[in-house]
Amino acid sequence: MLLLVAFMKQPDKAAKVVLVGVFIPLLFYVITVVMVIGALSIDGVVMSTWPTLELMRSFEIPGLIFERFESWLLVIWIMQIFTTFTITYYAAALGMAQLFKKRIRPFVYGLVPIIYLIAMVPKDINDLFKFGDMVGNAALLLFAVLPVILLLVSSVRGGKA
């Protein structure tokens, strides 16, 4: 999200775009949480591994779409994962390219095996959950703590603007 802002044609509209972009998923997630907890109750949510999927599987309105709704949900989910993946992947490749001052192409291809190997690291599903938590925490560190430090450094050094 922050990365795309750097490429905007009209950077002055960045704040608005970012806010809207954050607000829409926020709304969706809040609705999801309310729905899941409302339907399964807190005790039910605690018990199930995939509460949202569980919710989708547990209601059935006989008829056309709402029976077996989870397959539609999974299709959209995979599309969503694809879009987020492409953006972050491109960002990673671009970052490396700029870091090493090389062309982007070798990095785009070079990242594939690396990501594959990293994906193979968690041995079981509990490891995977831990790994996910770790990535989340790392994101907090990288996008909240690090920028502040960098800003401090730049203001101490007295860079321009």
Place this chain on the structure above:
Amino acid sequence: MKHVTVRNLLISLLVLTLLSLTGCWSSKEIEDLGLVVGTSLDLDTQEESREESAGQAGGPPRRDRITITNQFVTAETTGKGTKNASSQPKAYNNVSETGDAILPTLRNMILRIEKRAFDEHSKVIIIGGDLARTLDLQKILDFFIREQEMRPSCLLLIAQNRASQTLDSKKPMEVPAFKLVEMTHGHGRTTKILPPATLTKIEGKLHSGTSFLLQNVVSSANGDIKFEGAAVIEGKTRKLRGFLNEKELEGLTWITGEGKGGLVKSVDKKTGEPIIYEVLSMKSKIKPRVDGNNISFKIEIESEGRIAEHWVVSEKTIETDFLKRAEKAAEEEVERLVEHVLDKIQHEYKTDVAGFGNRLRIAYPHVWKAVKKDWDQTFSEVPIRYEVNLTIKDYGTADE
């Protein structure tokens, strides 16, 4: 130039479409599947087999053995069978197997049937009363909750006698599992049927240790099945505690206000003739009150309905006086039902199956924290008042 690109794109699209046309991944031929539509679980009654398994020295400790019956729909139901058989074939096929855990027992069914048992279309699980009395429901249902093929929208019922009997039918073209599911839809028209309890709903209740009700099915010797009252599951032990009969279930539905329709048969005081009140809408509010250490509840029941039938020939429904009298009579009847069931769940079963605890949790979270551990016991001593308010809106097409 541009045309060429478009054409190339179209060609590649065609090729890609061809790729996807070659077949489906992980497809299962429907002819090879044994579609499970219902499952019943019973306590094994054959003592010999029990001793046999217990006799093995050094084996695992003796456990209660469970008899599982899977109901498969046969080709005749799905309309693909040959129609020239002289005797009418049955629409379903029941397969039973006994074992001490669920999945090994189910897998042992492979030894008896040629088709792959497929649980995706399973509609109902029926647990026999004996089994529910002896084994923790959480343990029994663990497999069904954990299994991915099983849908959480599957219904759960309790059978007062053997559960496998409820999956039997004398009529050849009837599939008992479907029949049971259809029958739960009657909830909208009577207060004697509980709202359908799916695995999802049960899961949370089992985990939180609240007591709850499950619809009770009774099967008679001649192959008839009937919904009769409800089974009370105690939250702490997660075992069957006892049964509520139809009248008591009616009272309970009035307390929870979950009914969508139903009748109240009251008796006119003056003449002794019946007046039938038909419920159009039902609402109930359970209001908890906490004074120091004393918890009390007040139930406010409100309903609107109509006079559906009355045998009091001397009176006219067009007169407001009579309507008021009928309202009063119906209110008294509902009060009687509520009082009766409250007495039963508070003093005989000592289980809170009507959700009083949940209301307390919402209104007084701190109090709830203190009492939730031993809530069913506390509940049995709590004073509960109730107020019934019925309104007769109309009296159909006859004003006599």
